[in-house]
Amino acid sequence: MGHTYSxxxxxxxxSGCLSDGTESLEATGLFLAVxxxxxxxxxxxxxxxxxxxxxxxxxxxxxxxxxxxGASWDVTLRSARESDIVTASHGLRIExxxxxxxxxxDLLVVAGGGWNDRSEAGVWTxxxxxxxxxxxxxxxxxxxxxxxxxxGGMVLSRAGLLDGRPAVTHGGAIEDLRATDAxxxxxxxxxxxxxxxxxxxxxxxxLAVHLVEREWGADVAAAVCEEMEYEPHGDIFRGELA
Amino acid sequence: MGHTYSxxxxxxxxSGCLSDGTESLEATGLFLAVxxxxxxxxxxxxxxxxxxxxxxxxxxxxxxxxxxxGASWDVTLRSARESDIVTASHGLRIExxxxxxxxxxDLLVVAGGGWNDRSEAGVWTxxxxxxxxxxxxxxxxxxxxxxxxxxGGMVLSRAGLLDGRPAVTHGGAIEDLRATDAxxxxxxxxxxxxxxxxxxxxxxxxLAVHLVEREWGADVAAAVCEEMEYEPHGDIFRGELA
Numbered sequence: 001m002g003h004t005y006s007x008x009x010x011x012x013x014x015s016g017c018l019s020d021g022t023e024s025l026e027a028t029g030l031f032l033a034v035x036x037x038x039x040x041x042x043x044x045x046x047x048x049x050x051x052x053x054x055x056x057x058x059x060x061x062x063x064x065x066x067x068x069x070g071a072s073w074d075v076t077l078r079s080a081r082e083s084d085i086v087t088a089s090h091g092l093r094i095e096x097x098x099x100x101x102x103x104x105x106d107l108l109v110v111a112g113g114g115w116n117d118r119s120e121a122g123v124w125t126x127x128x129x130x131x132x133x134x135x136x137x138x139x140x141x142x143x144x145x146x147x148x149x150x151x152g153g154m155v156l157s158r159a160g161l162l163d164g165r166p167a168v169t170h171g172g173a174i175e176d177l178r179a180t181d182a183x184x185x186x187x188x189x190x191x192x193x194x195x196x197x198x199x200x201x202x203x204x205x206x207l208a209v210h211l212v213e214r215e216w217g218a219d220v221a222a223a224v225c226e227e228m229e230y231e232p233h234g235d236i237f238r239g240e241l242a
Numbered sequence: 243m244g245h246t247y248s249x250x251x252x253x254x255x256x257s258g259c260l261s262d263g264t265e266s267l268e269a270t271g272l273f274l275a276v277x278x279x280x281x282x283x284x285x286x287x288x289x290x291x292x293x294x295x296x297x298x299x300x301x302x303x304x305x306x307x308x309x310x311x312g313a314s315w316d317v318t319l320r321s322a323r324e325s326d327i328v329t330a331s332h333g334l335r336i337e338x339x340x341x342x343x344x345x346x347x348d349l350l351v352v353a354g355g356g357w358n359d360r361s362e363a364g365v366w367t368x369x370x371x372x373x374x375x376x377x378x379x380x381x382x383x384x385x386x387x388x389x390x391x392x393x394g395g396m397v398l399s400r401a402g403l404l405d406g407r408p409a410v411t412h413g414g415a416i417e418d419l420r421a422t423d424a425x426x427x428x429x430x431x432x433x434x435x436x437x438x439x440x441x442x443x444x445x446x447x448x449l450a451v452h453l454v455e456r457e458w459g460a461d462v463a464a465a466v467c468e469e470m471e472y473e474p475h476g477d478i479f480r481g482e483l484a
Contacts, residue, residue, distance in 0.1 A: 061295050090302065095337065205444070227414075228443040
């Protein structure tokens with residue numbers, strides 16, 4: 001479930017300042033957590049010109065429905081940079097909730113799109129440009145869980161987050177991913193705890209439902225699936241690499 | 243497939259003016275069709291404040307991908323009325339391609355949303371207001387194929403298009419549909435030729451893939467599914483009522 005209250009010896013990554021910005025009370029290696037340190041209170045879905053519509057909107061609707069059925073998180077669509085309108089890869093124009101730089105989400109989901117055809121706008125261009133991968137790396141470094149949907153996984157790869165980890169991406173980008181230091185896994189969703197990836201486009205629905213179940217429980221996930229008349233399918237890899 | 247060229251006796255619904263606006267050459271009951279009369283050249287997806295995001299964006303992306311793989315149709319997102327921004331039921335704000343009144347589509351898809359909870363914005367309010375159902379009825383009367391996704395089916399119902407026909411809608415609205423003159427069918431997609439309906443939210447993906455296959459063939463549909471890593475599932479009802 002999404003909330004963990006802790007009292008004990010401060011693990012390295014939580015000492016000093018907790019992930020939600022509150023300070024712990026440190027004394028001789030002990031700390032009292034006065035706030036949640038592992039909750040997923042805020043979710044940001046990162047988009048950019050050339051993002052694939054469903055890569056972002058699929059998880060967005062799953063997460064928003066989860067909020068309706070008990071997940072107490074705030075979900076927003078965030079542009080990679082300041083932008084009034086973001087134009088997706090098939091032409092949809094959306095008005096984002098603000099730039100990614102304005103938030104420090106507990107869960108950051110990165111949409112894909114525009115990698116396989118090396119589009120002028122999309123993941124290929126974003127990985128060349130570099131500021132989005134840098135922001136993703138910084139979010140992970142800060143303690144955020146990071147998920148790449150479809151070729152959004154190539155942004156995580158460029159951020160260095162998939163090195164030595166199991167991962168997957170859109171079928172059209174799988175050889176590019178294999179050429180990195182990631183270990184490509186034959187699954188629809190790959191959950192490596194703080195870093196998740198999934199296959200192409202509609203796989204994002206399965207990744208999102210999986211995260212809802214992991215963070216908020218099976219009942220919330222089931223309610224979301226009933227509302228959306230969706231049956232999750234495909235393998236979820238959550239093990240250790242051999 | 244999507245294109246039919248005809249030469250022969252003018253059927254009642256095609257006499258005088260063809261569905262794409264070109265005039266037939268009538269003479270003693272015979273006509274020469276100088277243009278396609280059954281093609282699906284233009285697709286409009288109708289949305290409105292309170293529409294369910296995936297009801298519209300799912301089919302939109304399927305149809306746009308179909309265009310990439312050989313379907314020569316033009317696909318646009320149309321607001322029920324003049325509107326710079328349309329706000330969906332989970333908060334997504336989109337910039338539509340223009341108002342529905344500006345086009346005469348061969349295929350009109352109506353999104354759902356906001357019926358089950360009688361939202362201030364959404365299908366419930368649209369059916370009370372009446373101008374969208376009227377526009378849908380007019381489009382069908384003009385010769386358009388009309389499809390209702392999720393509770394978008396209740397707009398078709400209000401337009402009188404489901405009376406005496408097989409139909410389905412979101413599970414949460416099925417009893418409301420049963421109370422009309424439609425015959426509720428236990429299927430994910432119901433294809434009654436010029437009027438189609440489907441279940442909730444993600445069922446719209448299956449309706450859209452089915453329409454792509456029906457109009458443009460199995461190869462185009464398969465290419466779309468591979469690109470979107472989607473496996474259509476659930477029953478498609480295309481028969482006669484018993």
